[in-house]
Amino acid sequence: MSSAPGLGLPMAVPEAGLPARVRIHEVGARDGLQNEKATVATGVKAEFVRRLADAGLTTIEATSFVHPRWVPQLADAEELFPQVAGLPVDLPVLVPNERGLDRALALGATRVAVFASATESFAKANLNRTVDEALAMFEPVVARAKAAGGHVRGYLSMCFGDPWEGAVPIPQVVRVCRALLDMGCDELSLGDTIGVATPGHVRALLTELDAPVEKLGVHFHDTYGQALANTYAALQHGVTTVDASAGGLGGCPYAKSATGNLATEDLVWMLQGLGIDTGVDLGRLVATSAWMAGHLGRPSPSRTVRALSHKEQ
């Protein structure tokens, strides 16, 4: 055990059976900013990614090569990516289809992610396709990225609940997970897009899926405040990749429905308390999120950012 009064760090009390190290897949610059109303200048985004790397994050999803019509906030992907490409960290980018992959490859980005749905309703709403049509669309994307020596992450959204369909049956989720792994995805990110999951549900899905834990990441939203409890359940299952968004970007604390991502700082607080190594300097990360909150013109929804920013003042 170690204590750090005044430093704003939890006492580290390791727990038997948990991983020694967790890799945080930082999604603030892509998933976060994509869901913020304000559009952030390209230079600020580049500075954000640099500061995240400087805080010790090693996987920073940088942007998305989706058509600017759908995500105007990230329309500057071609301009942004070269500004951060030299950083000594992994910089995956989202590619919705082959056209997006072409754009990414043209810039030398070979670490890519595709975005699938576990439910027909969301596949239709988000991709205007059935689940299987979407999988067919991703097949050449994955094959070509792999042929180019790349690494492919498969996001799977609506793994627990869906706003139109309610609770999502676990076998339905497992089928799509297996299809993504079978087509060559190097890792899966299991997404609770509407934040309804609870720890037993997480454990049940991971058990049913029965995939190698090194191929699995979890992506929880804090809509109902469950993200960290769910993460803890996933760690107990052996998962070592956790998605989070610096400062909780992507969920506005003043909107009536805050559908935000798990805040990276709240995650780091728990992992440090559990004695799990992340490589992240919490103070630098909090300073970065407070700085970005200034650019967005509103406080961070991360409880840890609020508590520690207050302390520093």
Place this chain on the structure above:
Amino acid sequence: MSSAPGLGLPMAVPEAGLPARVRIHEVGARDGLQNEKATVATGVKAEFVRRLADAGLTTIEATSFVHPRWVPQLADAEELFPQVAGLPVDLPVLVPNERGLDRALALGATRVAVFASATESFAKANLNRTVDEALAMFEPVVARAKAAGGHVRGYLSMCFGDPWEGAVPIPQVVRVCRALLDMGCDELSLGDTIGVATPGHVRALLTELDAPVEKLGVHFHDTYGQALANTYAALQHGVTTVDASAGGLGGCPYAKSATGNLATEDLVWMLQGLGIDTGVDLGRLVATSAWMAGHLGRPSPSRTVRALSHKEQ
């Protein structure tokens, strides 16, 4: 498993080894309102307690018989208690000392709570006594309450961290816990007053303490977003009493440092998802917290209240 699309309930996926039922010790009317800037009218408080009972909560801490100088928000205890005393629920009240106990007993309140500290710094700041002097002060309170046929809860604050002392050594906490149990407290509430605890720390304290779980409750704050993960760890240890505050009362979401209690709604969401019975009707509880937020003139900090209030509109 059951699903309830549109109803805003999580899919229930029970987990082996967890309790079948949890008793929520609702602290919103006392601990919550005591820490809100706004003073609420006595009639509104009585209506609040009634609505909490109507929502299915069975233990509702009603008020505090502390001197009005220290907690002006609860100066109306004598007026309030008789307005709710007839409700078919347990209505514990906080009593700081024998004078407070006299006031409680005069109104027929025999279910009382004392408020101790695990650290010298907080005992000094809050009670102007050493830890042992405070314990000596509580001894006749506990003895007389028990002699009157009462039930005594011992709150223990600063069980994990202290703002002056940093991390609190577990043996120090265990010593005060045992003293409170030895003097006759029927139950303990282990408080993370500044919200710094993480799940491994919770598990370590419960293991070291090694007390009968039916005598233990946990009281977590969401300052760093850890309250629900910590609760989940306590459930895995077998704890079946969890403190929470309706709507997260007691922590302002717009203050720079939100030191709020765990919101009862966020807790109920997790427990329902785990298939653990609480007897609480989440819809009624959310409506009650939204109503109280109106009286306080600000939105609830509970993520579940925000998400479900939005849905209903």
